[in-house]
Amino acid sequence: MTMSLTPAPKSTDAEGRFGDLYWVDEYPAITESDDELRAFVARAELPVLLASLAAALRDTSILEPGLVPPLPPMGPYLEMHGGMTPAQQERAREVGLAGLQRLRDDGIRSVDVLPQEMADEILAWFTGGRSHDAGYAGQLKHELDLAPDKNGQADWNFDDIAEGREFEVLIVGAGISGIAAAWRLQEAGLPFTWIEGAHRTGGTWWKNNYPGVRLDTPTYGYSFSFAQRTDWPHQFAQGHEVLEYLEEVFTRAGWNDDTVEFGTKLLKAEFDEASGTWLATTLTDGKETTRRFQAIMTGVGQLDHPMIPEWPGQDTFRGAQMHSQEWNHDVDLAGKRVAVIGTGASAYQIVPAIADEVSELYVFQRSAPWMLPAATYHDLVGESAEWLHAKVPHYGHWFRLWVTAGGIDGRLHIAKAEDGWTGAPASVSRANEDFRQAITERYEQQYEGRPDLLDVAIPNYPPSAKRMLRDNGVWAAALRKPHTRVISNGLVEFTPDGLITGDGEKLDVDVVIYATGFRPSDYLDPIEIVGRGGLEIHDYWGGDAKAFAGITVPNFPNLFMLLGPNTGGVVAGGLHFMIERAAEYAVKAIRELIVRDAKALDLKQDALDRHIAWVDEGNYAMTWGQPYVKTWYKNRFNRVSQVWPYRTSEYWLVTEQVNENDYEFLK
Incomplete structure (x- = not known):
């Protein structure tokens, strides 16, 4: 059986705050018999099914207190249904079957954004009460289309606050980070120029096409919050499937080959203190061009420079x-x-x-x-899952949120070192x-x-x-x-x-x-970036790259990195979430300098020092931070420069607002 949908654009409110490029307005009708529904329920992820039914039926009474998923810490093997007991599972299947029968018999085929109280109630049940934590709730609502307070998209527009001011952002890279940057800037109405050194979009997913290439994270956790595809064929997507997704997101966003200057590399960017702008020198077809931009967002990736050791002969x-x-x-x-x-x-x-x-x-x-046991690593999603994703309104979105919620804590407890x-x-x-x-x-x-x-x-x-x-x-x-x-x-x-x-x-x-990996510590190489006082960023770092939340660096105003130092998630987290939050923080920072009528904002050194001290403290307490451990997470100074050591919900909190005391606003 093959199930597929042709998603229609989502109907949005006046602010367009609930946009999802894969939103489905109406799902196919459920016409299956009770026996067929019972078979689908038997293979459903039960907390996901009950949450999606509660939302679709607008009835939270089906979320019985005795069915709250326990959500035990992740171990070597994944526990289905959030650790529900056999008795809980049996009852949940009864409730799930009754809910599917109601969907069928009442002809319910669509769901709109939930009332606030209902969204909060479902999330609280879904996460065993964890959603009462501000960062946890904030991250989940960043990902949930049905939440009325879904965050991520800017709640302002450049034309409304800039009063004709010239402001253009240079986006460097058209992989996952570049796509996130362009989308968030486009939502805010911020003008941008987009360059990519390669001939196409897709970043690492067109470059890496070796035999067997695929995700080593669950597919449903590997997508943008604003482009939530729900008909993935594999549980761990093959490389070409991820590339096709990125290309489709690019198209659905309204972009084409004219949107990006392909075959264009950034050679040098120099900050002009008098005007508060960046002079960017790019190379296209052997010709250098220098242009002026008010800000730069880099999305050049961490794992992009192959590392090939040298041997005699x-x-x-x-x-x-x-x-x-x-x-x-x-x-x-x-x-x-x-x-x-x-x-x-x-x-x-x-x-x-x-x-x-x-x-x-x-x-x-x-x-x-x-290696983590993953029996389904090469498996298709399966017919029952295809049916659930295709016919139960927003089951796929709740399933994606289930994967996201599991990744907030992930296996951090396994990685944390115990004193003594x-x-x-x-x-x-x-x-x-x-x-x-x-x-x-x-x-x-x-x-x-x-x-x-x-x-x-x-x-x-x-x-x-x-x-x-x-x-x-x-x-x-x-x-x-x-x-x-x-x-x-x-x-x-x-x-x-x-x-x-x-x-x-x-x-x-x-x-x-x-198969020797990459040089992940070489951030922004080989680009020459010259900030205030003629300081070059690699000289400033001295081989030890540091940035506030991986995004901003002192002496380099209006320079924003996506997937910068210390933003990698290895036992918890989500790549797209970290990238999106960095892009959103950059958009917030740009708003701050505009409303303050400043030319630029520059991170203060003491703000970076405080942040890095906190990040280092977290990393020193983890497996990879132990002095006897050798890992590519560390740079040549033995400092962990790649990894975010906390919950991703902490990153949501860190990037939720731009603290004016952390920055100097240049007039």
């Missing part, structure tokens, strides 16, 4: 070499002897995808990955150790009869110190193949025909694949 190798982000599809791997260097996220997807194609497979591992814990460096707390033991038991099952592989499969660092991967068994299966070898004693040299391992063994190799 590398340039003498006669075979093919490629980084995962620079995949050469002209290279035929069939029957080839292939070496994959690295065992991180991209290797985890590449190795199983090519294992049956190659004749010999050498996997060079420096450190083993911890004696199990280091293998683990950092009782919860961390319990997680370690549970995953180790899974490894023992996967590598049964292969003690050689088990020895190298179990990491020697605490769980969550590095990015955890999704495990549905394909990695272990690929390593167990007779033509696969795991090399854990290092790579010391290339030869024209192969590689030499750490113990001196020569391997004949046809193709080398670098």
Whole structure:
């Protein structure tokens, strides 16, 4: 069965505050029999079903107090239905079936924005009372179309407050961050020029097209709050599906190839203190152009600069070499002897995808990955889920909110270090150790009869110190193949025909694949950005990039970064949420300087220092912040410069308003 909808634009109020590019005005009629409905209920995520029914029926009595989902902390395995007991599940299915029958019999096919009291009541039940927390509620309402106080879109318009003032923003990048920036600026009526160095939109999702590429986070949590697609085919979307989504968002937003200056790179931006503007030098088709802008928003990404280590003899190798982000599809791997260097996220997807194609497979591992059990990692959404998303009004939106709510706390409790814990460096707390033991038991099952592989499969660092991967068994299966070898004693040299391992063994190799990651600490490279007093931003950072909420930097007025330092979520959070909030904060900051008749606003150094001290304190208390842990989350100063260590709801609070005391307003 295939279910699909052609969403119609949402009807909005006069302010257009409830816009969603995928809003559906009317859902197909439910015509199924009671037995068919019962089968769909049996496979539904029950808290999601009951919340969507309460909203559609405008009846919160179905949200019985005894059915509040317990929402226990996440462990190694995901608990369905928010940890509901079997008795709760049985009752919830009875209530759910009755609700679907009412939808069918009453012909209810659409839902409008909820009354405030009802929205709050449903959210309180849905989250076990957690929505009474300001940041928690704020984040959920940022994501919920049906909330009358959904936040995110500016509640003002540039033409209404600027009185003919010239103000234009330069957006750099047309990936996820650039799209978020352009949408939020467009909503506020702020003029912008948009550039992208590549030939198309999509950012990392067109650049990374290696075999097996897909999300390692649930698909429904990987979308914009203003573009909530609900008919995803896979539970963890394939790479091309994410790219197609971004392209469709681009089109639905009313943009086209003329909206973005593709093939245009930002070479240099220099702040002119006299006028309070930025002079931006761009390069297009070999021609440099300098233009003036009142503000700059950068959306150049964190994981964009491939990191390829250097070894002796590398340039003498006669075979093919490629980084995962620079995949050469002209290279035929069939029957080839292939070496994959690295065992991180991209290797985890590449190795199983090519294992049956190659004749010999050498996997060079420096450190083993911890992996979260995810039996459905390669699975389709399924027919029952397709039906629920297609026919129950806004089930898909509530399901997306369910994923979002789960990510606010995520597995932070597993990553938090316990004072006085004696199990280091293998683990950092009782919860961390319990997680370690549970995953180790899974490894023992996967590598049964292969003690050689088990020895190298179990990491020697605490769980969550590095990015955890999704495990549905394909990695272990690929390593167990007779033509696969795991090399854990290092790579010391290339030869024209192969590689030499750490113990001196020569391997004949046809193709080398670098799954060696990126240089995430190199923010804004290679752009030259010169701020007040002629200070260049990379000189200011000195290799240790810092920004308030990852967005603003002292001495660089009206420069706003999206997905900047310390905004990555690794055991909790959501990429799109962090990016959107940064864009929204930038829009708020622009409003502040306009209404104050200022040319620009510049973050004060003491405001940054206070913020970074708080962020560092949080990171030092986590697995990845321990002094004995080596992880790419840290820069060369051993400071964690990539990760946000708190709930994402804390980021909502930090970015909810621009504190005037944190900034100098330049007149």
